[in-house]
Amino acid sequence: MKKITLSVIPGDGVGKEIMPHALRVLDAVAEVHGGLTFEKVEYPWSCEYYLEHGEMMPEDGLVQLTESDAVFLGAVGNPQLVPDHVSLWGLLIAIRRGFQQSLNIRHAKQIRGIDPPIKHANQFDLLVVRENSEGEYSEVGGRIHQGDDEVVVQNAIFTKKATKRAIDYAFQLAATRGKRVTSATKSNGIVFSMPFWDNVFQEVGKQYPDIEQQSVHIDALTAFLVTKPAEFDVIVASNLFGDILTDVSAAIMGSIGIGPAANLNVEGTYPSMFEPVHGSAPDIVGKGMANPIGQIWTGKMMLDHFGEEELGKTLLDIVEDVTEAGIKTPDIGGRATTGEVADAIIERVKSLT
Template identity: 50%
Template sequence: MTRRQYTVALIPGDGIGQEVVPSARACLDAVATKHHFGLEFDELDWGSARYRRDGAMMPEDGFDRLAASDAILLGAVGEPDIPDTVTLWGLLIPIRRTFHQYVNLRPMRLLPGVTSPVRGGENIDLAIVRENVEGEYSEVGGRMYRGRPEESAVQESVFTRVGVERVARYAGDLAARRRGFVTSATKSNGIVHTMPFWDEVVEQTLAAYPDVRREQILIDALAARLVLDPSRFDVIVASNLFGDILSDLTAALAGSIGIAPSGNINPERDHPSMFEPVHGSAPDIAGKGVANPVGQLWAASMMLEHLGEQEAAADLLGSVEAVMAKGVLTRDLGGDASTADVTAAVTEQIGG
C-alpha cells in the first residue's frame, strides 16, 4: 500500500513563531509516524529578518513555491521596528488573497486545566467564521497632503455578494455539523450601507438551511453577551474586522490568546490553505522559551484534519488536552512549564 505523503510549507516567521513552529514540527513528526503517513517540510526563512536583508518579506517566486505544497503552517509575523503595513501586507495578507483563503476559521473552547476568567466560560465551545479577504481590510483608499494640517486618509470597506454568500454558506454548513445555530455579527444601525447589505445576504443565504437557527446581533451587544453568557454561542459569522476582534475576545474568555488557532481556508481546495495561531509574534517574550505552543499545535491539528488525516488530528489535539489536564501549562495559563516542556510532554503523550 502506498504511504500517504504531504508537503507542508513551514514559515516560522518572527518572534515566538521561531519557537512554537519547531514545537509543532516535532509533534507533527511524532503523530505522522504513529499514524503511518509522511510529512515533508519545506522550511522557509520568510519574515522580518529576510526583509532587513533583502528588502522583501518573501521572494518574488514565493507564491509558486507555496503553490506546490499541500498546506502552509505559519508561526507569526511582525516586529516592533517594522511597520505592520510592511510585515503583514508583505507576507500574511497577500498569501490569504492570492490563494483565495476567504474563510478564516477560529474555533475556541475551554481546554483542560484552564480556568476561564468569566462565569459560564467553562462551557464555551464555539467557532468564529471570519470573512478573510475583503470587508474592512480592503486596499481601497489612500492618504492626501501628508504632513500638512489638511492631511486626510480614506479607507473603503468592500463587501461583495459573492464574498458574503460564500462565508455565510461555510458558516451554515459548519453549524449543521455542530449545534445548528449561527449568530451574525453586524452594525447595521450605524454603518448604513455595507452592514445592511451584509445582513440581507447572510439572511438570504442561511434561509437555505432550515435546520439551522439564526440570529443577528449588533457587534457591541454581541461582545457584551459573549462575556456574560459565552456558552450560548455556536457558530459566529462575521466580517473581516469584527471576526478578528471577536476571536481575540473568545480566546481571552477561554484563558489565553496563546491557545487560539486559526485556519485560512480555501474551501474549494484549488490552492493550499494556511494554518497559524492567533497570538502574533509577541516580541515581549520572544527568545525566553516561555511561549505557549498550544495555539500552534491546535492549528497543526486543524491542518491535519484539512488534509484528511482526521485520526491523527484528533490524536494531536487530544494529546495536548491530556498534557494540559496533567497540569503542564505555560505561565500565561498559570503554570510554569516552558515551551520545550510542553513539546516534550505532548510528543511523549502521542507515543503512548
C-alpha cells in the first residue's frame, strides 16, 4: 500500500469551501486505485488565524509541515482582514522559500466542454515553468526619507544556479511533450538581468539541439498567448513574468478558477506544495458557486509528482467528461454548485471499479 501524507491548508475564502470536495475526489481516486491512500493533517492557518494569533502560521509551522510528503493548499488572502503582503509572505511565500520550492509549474489547456473566450484557441496545451525563488520577488531593497523625497529601491536578484535550474527543467519537460521551449525575456528594456537570462537560456539550449527554442519579449509573448496560444508548448519565465503569464493562460482556458499549480522542491529535501492558481475570491464566498476544478486539477499534478501519471491522466479525462456533459459552475457557463461538480467527478471515478 502506497501512503501519501498530506498537510492540508484550506486557507481563506473559497479555499475552505473547495478543499473538502477536492479531498473527497482524491479519496475516491485512491479507493479506485486500490493500492493508494491519503493520510491528511489539516491546519487552520489563514487570515482569521492571523487575527487571533498575530501570525499566519505558528513559529514552528514549517517544522510541522516537514512531517508530510506534500502540502495541499487552498487559497490565501482576505484583504478586508489582513493586507495581502502580510498574508502572502506570512504563509504562501514563507512555505515556498522555507522549503526551497524553486520551481512553479502551471498547466493550461483547452478543456472539453468549456468555450474559451478566444474562439481561435485551436486546442492549446501548454506548461509554464516559473522560477520561484528569486528574481523580481526578492526581499532586497528598502525605503528611505519621507514625503516627496521618499526613495524606494527594489532589487531583482538573479543567480545563475536558479536561472539555469528553471531553464533546464523546461527543456526536460519539452523533451517529453512537443519539443518546443519559449523563453520570456525583456532584454530590450531591462539591461542587466534579462540579457543574463538570455545568455543562460542559450547556454542551456545548446545541450538540447533537437528542441526548438526561441526568446520572446514578455509584452509580445503575453499578446501571443491571447492571439495564438496553440503555438506554445513549454514557456520558461522569471518569477514575475511567469506569474503574469500563468494568470493569462488560466484566463484563456475560460476561468482562472480552473488553473492548477505545483511548487516543486526538485531535490526532494522538503515537501513540495500544490495549489490552484485562483485566489480566495471573497466576492463569491458562501454562495456555493466556486469552481472546484482548479483544486482538483492541482490534485492531479500532485498524483503526477508521486509517480501516478496514469491515474492523474484518468482524473483529468474525467474532469473533462464532466464539463463536456454540461456540469459546470457559473464562471464557465454552467449552473452547478461546487458540490454538484465534485459529486459528478466522484461518481465517474467510482464507476471505474
